[in-house]
């Protein structure tokens with residue numbers, strides 16, 4: 279396999295080895311495709327005991343990159359790992375997926391409902407249904423990072439994003455050439471293992 283080329287011009291990027299995800303924390307942060315774009319892996323087997331995760335790709339039919347991803351399936355030994363952008367598609371706040379909260383009405387990630395709640399204006403994304411919006415002003419689902427898993431090595435790769443910049447006509451070369459970037463916010467990656475129980 280070519281390790282530098284992902285789908286539709288995205289890089290193929292090694293996020294982590296499965297052995298690096300051995301803490302009890304269900305999320306693991308990384309940047310993709312550019313260094314100021316926080317994303318996170320979520321292992322549903324740790325979040326809410328889901329295995330063999332599979333759900334409809336909310337952006338199927340909207341972008342060419344999704345041609346082979348009508349459904350998104352979890353990767354890893356339990357087929358339970360997916361990945362999302364950590365930038366809210368409303369106005370660009372960073373989503374605190376590392377904050378495990380007891381209720382979906384709290385900003386953070388609620389393990390029992392898989393709802394990720396944005397602290398800025400209350401957008402709520404249902405992660406175990408592909409990041410669809412279940413509350414608040416977000417106008418579209420939370421973008422997902424498309425993954426590939428190498429069973430022989432245990433490496434997890436990012437190979438693309440299911441909602442590429444929301445316009446394939448706009449080329450993007452620098453970190454700030456991002457239609458969802460909002461200069462009022464700055465992003466920083468939490469150190470892994472990142473979970474904080476709130």
Ligand code: FES
Nearest residue numbers: 366368369396399
């Ligand atoms: Fe997330 Fe407004 S930026 S709800």
